[in-house]
Amino acid sequence: MSHDWNSIDPQWAWSPYEPDARCPWNRARAAHLFRRAGFGADSQQLDQAVHQSPQQVVDQLIEPPADITAFDQSSGDLVAFALATGDVHRLAAWWMHRMLRSPFPLQEKMTLFWHGHFATSAEKVADAELMYRQNQLFRNHALGDFRRLVHEVSRDPAMLIYLDSATNRKAHPNENYARELMELFTLGEGNYSEQDVQQLARCFTGWEIRRKQFRFNPYQNDEGEKTLFGQRGKFTGDEAVELVLSRPQVPGFIVRKLFRFFVADEPAPPDQLLQPLAEQFREEDLQLRGLLRRMLGSRLFFSDRVVGSKVRSPVDFAVTALRSLRATTNVQMLSEMCGKLGQMLFYPPNVKGWDGGRAWINSATLLGRANLVRQVLSDPATRFDGGGLLDVARRHGKERPEALVDWLAELLLAVPLSETTRMELVDVGRAAGNETAFREVLYLMMTLPEYQVM
Amino acid sequence: MIRSGIAVSRRDFLRSGLAGSALLALNGQVPAFLRQAAADAANRSDHILVVLQLSGGNDGLNTVVPYRDPLYYAHRPELGIPAGDVLKINDEVGFHAAMRGAAELLEAGKLAIVQGVGYPQPNRSHFESMDIWHTCFRKTQPRRDGWLGRYLERVPQPSELPALHIGDEQQPLALASQEVRVPSVASFEEFRLQAEPAVRRKLEALVARNAEQNDGLLDFVRSSTQAALRASQQLADIAKSRNTAGGYPRTPLGERLATIAQLIGADLPTRIYYLALDGFDTHAQQPAAHAALLEQWSMAVKAFFDELEQQGNAARVLLFSFSEFGRRVQENASQGTDHGAAAPVFLAGPGVRPGVHGALPSLEDLDDGDLKFHTDFRRVYAALLEDWLGLADSAPVLAGKYDPVPVLKKAT
Amino acid sequence: MCRLRSSCGPLAFVFSVLTLTVPVLAGEGELAGLLPESTVLYVELQPAVVLERLLAHPVVKRIEALPQYKVALANPQLTQLRAAVTLVELRMQSTWPELVASMTSGGLVLAVDGKTDGWILLGKAANSEVAPRLRDTLLSFARQQAREHRQPDPVRSGEYRGILAQQVHNVRIAVFDQWYLATNKSDLGKAVLDIYLDKSAATLASKDSFQQAIQKRSPHTDVWAYADLDYLRRAGVAADLFSGKADNPAAELLLGGVLEVLRKAPYAAAEWSLSEQRACLRLYAPIESGWIRQPREYFFGAGLSGQAADLPRPEGTLLSISTYRNLSEFWLRAGELFDKETNDQLAQADSMLTTLFSGHDFGRDILGAIEPQWQLVVARQQFAADQPVPAIRLPAFALAGQLREPEKMRRELRRIFQSLVGFLNIVSAMQGQPQLELDEQRDGDLHLVLARFIPEADRPADAQVPIQYNFAPTLGFRGSRVVLASSPVLARRMLEDCPSEPVPPGTNTGLLIDREPLRQLLADNRTQLVSQAVLERGRSREEAEEEIDLVLKLLEAVDRFQMRLVTGEMIALEFELGFAGQQD
DSSP: OOOOSTTSOHHHHTSBOOOOSSSOOOHHHHHHHHHHSSSOOOHHHHHHHHTSOHHHHHHHHHSOOTTHHHHHHHHHHHHHHHHHHTOHHHHHHHHHHHHHHOSOHHHHHHHHHHHHHTOOOHHHHOOHHHHHHHHHHHHHTTTSBHHHHHHHHTTOHHHHHHTTOSSOOSSSOOHHHHHHIIIIIISOTTSSOHHHHHHHHHHTTTEEEETTEEEEOGGGOOOSOEEETTEEEOOOHHHHHHHHHTSTHHHHHHHHHHHHHHTOSSSOOOHHHHHHHHHHHHHTTTBHHHHHHHHHTBHHHHSTTTTTOSBOOHHHHHHHHHHHTTEEOOHHHHHHHHHHTTOOTTOOSSTTOOOOGGGGOSHHHHHHHHHHHHHHHHOTTOEETTBOHHHHHHHTTOOSHHHHHHHHHHHHOSSOOOHHHHHHHHHHHHHHOSHHHHHHHHHHHHHSHHHHBO | OOOTTOOSOHHHHHHHSHHHHHHHHHTTTSOHHHHHHHHHHHHHOOOEEEEEEEETOOOGGGTEEOTTOHHHHHHOTTTOOOTTTSEESSSSOEEOTTOHHHHHHHHTTOEEEEEEEEOSSOOOOHHHHHHHHHHSOOTTSOOOSOHHHHHHHHSOOSSSOSEEEESSSOOOGGGOOSSOOOOEESSGGGGSOOSOHHHHHHHHHHHHHTOSOOOHHHHHHHHHHHHHHHHHHHHHHHHHHSOTTTTOOSSHHHHHHHHHHHHHHTTOOOOEEEEEEEOOOOSSSHHHHHHHHHHHHHHHHHHHHHHHHHHTOGGGEEEEEEESOOBOSSOOTTSOOOBOOOEEEEEESTTBOOEEESOOOOSSSOBTTBOOOOEEHHHHHHIIIIIISOOSOOHHHHTSOOOOOSOBOOOO | OOOOGGGSOTTTHHHHSOOOOOOTTTTTTTTGGGSOTTEEEEEEEOHHHHHHHHHTSHHHHHHHHSHHHHHHHTOHHHHHHHHHHHHHHHHHTSOHHHHHHHHSTTOEEEEEETTTOOEEEEEEOSSSSHHHHHHHHHHHHHHHHHHHTTOOOOEEEEEETTEEEEEETTEEEEEETTEEEEESOHHHHHHHHHHHHHTOSOSGGGOHHHHHHHHTOOSSOSEEEEEEHHHHHHTTTTHHHHHOOBSOHHHHHHHHHHHHHHTTOSEEEEEEEEOSSEEEEEEEEEOOGGGSOGGGHHHHOGGGOOOOOOEEOOTTEEEEEEEEOOHHHHHHTHHHHBOHHHHHHHHHHHHHHHHHTTTOOIIIIIGGGBOSEEEEEEEOOOOOTTSOOOSSOOOEEEEEEEBSSHHHHHHHHHHHHHHHHHHHHHHHHHTTOOOEEEEEEEETTEEEEEEEEOOOTTOOTTSOOOGGGGOOOEEEEETTEEEEESOHHHHHHHHSOOOEEOOOTTEEEEEEEEHHHHHHHHHHTHHHHHHHHHHHHOOOHHHHHHHHHHHHHHHTTEEEEEEEEEESSEEEEEEEEEEOOOOO
16 A cells, blocks of 8 residues: 555545445444544444444544543542552553543543653652652643643643753753753754754743742742744743744644554655644644544544554553453553553653654564463453453354454454454364353454554 | 574575564665665674673772782782682783683683773762763763664664663663664563464464555564564574573573573574673672672673574674773772772673783772773773774764774674 | 252251261271371371361351352352262262261371372271262263263273272272272272281381371371371482572571471371361471581571560550571571572672671671560551551561670660661652651660651642651660661560560460451551552452452451461471351
């Protein structure tokens, strides 16, 4: 398949998806939406989705559901435990539990996006509570106002500790946060000058972290005149953030990152393709909800070239299969294993976050993925809707091996299995016709190259 | 070329598998001439560098002992290694008595020692000094990556696993890069597919069967999966056929070096391996602890090259061992030594010019009680990068032009 | 007769019919008199009695009353097993408890033979009819099953010296008078039949070590086992265990002395008994002080003279341990005790510990300053009103001993403690962790040096108090007594005249676990334990709550647990679990 986007009309791409014979609204396309906008759907959710219009389903995914409050409350007990141990790895387990169980998965997916975007590693911050506060910040603004998010991140203790700005003195402005704010968080390389970095750093002097809280220290604040993007003024830190956010490159920069996260890993799309989205984002004053609604409800998003065009991240790899089968397991172990595969939550490799795409895949991680499935499936803590895989399959009338394979493929895979592969899997399921054989089918399916993309 | 026990040559393997997948990865995004360059690079040099870090600050003076120098015994009344015990290297220095393995390597022409390695204004904090060795930068400068990470970015890599960190500690900063991700694996087990032979065969068949051209991304994953299964199978075969762990100490270091030897034997295309041995921070009761570490180190390195020799891979491999600093010349009151500065580093393998390089820094002319360095560690790095790994110019990696220490035989 | 399972409690029904009173371990060597001398392992029990005691036990009754128990019974494998049992009952026209009783009224033995490497089950029934009938029934099932699978007759029959011997799969069976045997080795079966027919005298029962072992048996024993250590050593079984070089310092400290005895002792035996009040397990073997080589003298003291101090039980004690261990001797003799790799690690640990203890030699100066009687107490912690209460409430612990030179060592240890706290503060300041504040309390001859984590002044009210706040390292002195504790409250209680429980003479190690403080500790942390089960065991909140409540409920059925290692004429390791009195 050819891989540039030049042949695609941007207007067509982002207009609302309307099912037709070539691109029908069915369980497979609904599953695609749930995988990308969350962590997969179970069989029942797919049943409901196909009885609604695609736009209705997108609308539901994008708004907080009624039961999120109750979920947050019970999740609060879990995080209290994680924080009481002071162990960031337990905090990671808590987050993975949210991904697995939250009734508002898009919120968690966007929180993960912001965690990779405003990457901050506990390796350096070394404080579970600060990592949690930052995580809640991402969650609260997950689908909200990008402008406010940037303002709050600029004062976030974990971020400022990570980028060495916890003390930012007049005599030695620390340029680290100023540089990353423009290069990685809002504008992208080439859209600012070295002088802008120095001047912006001056605006942030006196911004400190004391006893885990943000504090403004007027004695260390450089109140002098600064020149930023050619404008002169005695800008405060907040005013400087506003100036950065008003640069014309911001919407395009964010839209490009969201495209790679939600739509396709590669190749990089031309600006022209992203133009309509960037314009909307600008017009809506950097509000995220409308942008996501349009992106996830678009013709391009549901087109065949987009389905299966992303490599699953370790978290997507581990969580979507479990969520699709309503499975519960030892999430502590699960999150550690994702760490071994290169995605330890709260520990991104550097300030650029996870690379994603093909970088997830190598011999070590592929064997690791297979072994992760083996371990999860043999762990006594792993249950499918409270019981065995066989029980779930029976409940859905899928106890015949053919039915099981087709049902699992529909839930888990974005790309179709070849007929020979399908028959091989059916053979495995038929071999004994019991729980072990069913788990073996699931193991093989999750180890196949087809499951590594979504 | 066919090596003992392995039917597939490294080059065939590269062409068919891992390198193929890496090149496919570039397909469509990179002009043809660059892809050609990548292929050339993959075939140009198959040298492997193993970095074995000695964490905690190794006491260089009690490792390479100046047994003729009365000042040494004056500074080390309790800890000095008696001249009769040292394993003599030359008329000036000798190995600690526990380092028989190192002495044997030296005798076989496979060990080089570079004396007096360090850097200006030495820092005595473990973390800071280690960071300086890893990044080549001081705290005041931006440190986003490490020297090996920068090297990896600059050279088209022969495969998808250009470097590996073996160990369960945090990944060393030396491997950090903005572009290249280096996996950390705790042990050999992580390269083993945990599946019954029947399941493994099934999987191999399923992955191989769908070779028809499909989506680019899926194709990439498929060939990577084939390569992974093959690598895992080759490792399993090697593990079965090798003479069991001859001579390695039964410690994590011994296991990890044995793992690396097996990975090399399995023709994994990895060029850089990194591992660490901790415990050198001997502030008190040093004699027994230090002897145990040195013996472990020498035994493990000796066993490692013995196995590589058997495989026929020794000539491709160079092992480099360093510590973040040496220790103070004067021993302390607890039969120990405190954080110091300059120290020797070690290079092992048939590719070295064996023996001692550079003079032992004076025990008289000290810098605040520490040995003065005369060879910047970046000169050793320059030798590794240019004379071993074949990098034309190490200056961008080391953030400055450093003259390689002539410790390696020139590539032919 | 109660045949309808539905009308009776599923386990209780069994015993409504068990009215036979059988003397416990009626065999008294009778069964051993049929086994060859080469028997290396021998387990004798009275199944009907053991089952009756177990199932009529108040604790089991409590378990049967739990709703979870009924759920567990619905397990398909159990259901299948019950169906099979019913089938046997129908054929035999008897209930299975009756069957068990009449089949084993003369005792039942499971043994392993060293010569043939085979196992054997040997039993004596109440009469000579029941065993053949049961055999024929079981064999007919095997034949029927084979027919269903279109397989040939699985039963092969033969004769040995006039006794019918049969083989199904790998198992050989013979029934003779009231006796019956099943074994996997025909030579072993023949050996037993030879003894029986020839009235041979050279049997296990006549073996010296067996005679000695059985004489040391306590009167009320439900299950008794014997192992021929001489034979096992000669055969090279578990050679590592008997060799004496260890690679695990913790295991060496716990069991090194016991292993030393097992190197020489001719036999070891075990006995088990159960009553309404307690369950006891006692493992014993002969001991002689000459068997203990010098490197392991640290364990029992010279000439087995080491005697543990009393078990301290200050308020809230959930675990108390008192032991004799000459740790200084242990540390200094590590070279002879451990293999090379372990010694290399210990050398590194020694270097690090000596650094931490400001240059004092850890083995000689620190461990050597304290007498070899050690006491360890773990107690539920109460937090002072002005101290932050951590969200996870760990128990406090205290390690106590006697100083050899109190005057000199008190000052020395106090200084080491202070520099250690200073060192910790520097390290934790670098990592942004809370700081410790030093304090001292004097009260007559009682003296505490302590360090507390300082409360963070501007912490948000809803923030979790971290787990570190469970710890306030404390060093306490009174006279020659020294205590290292994780809480000043516990240190003080240990030093004031705290209640204690004496241990019998010859006690090397005593251990006591008290139910109520343990139960309270779990109850204190219920929310946290529930959260942990959700995250780490994939439970739903409801399931996790039910589980922890079940554990709390089960704990109510037990009283206290004790363990003792005692030396004298014998060495004995005794475990005793007490049960709570009936509440309802």
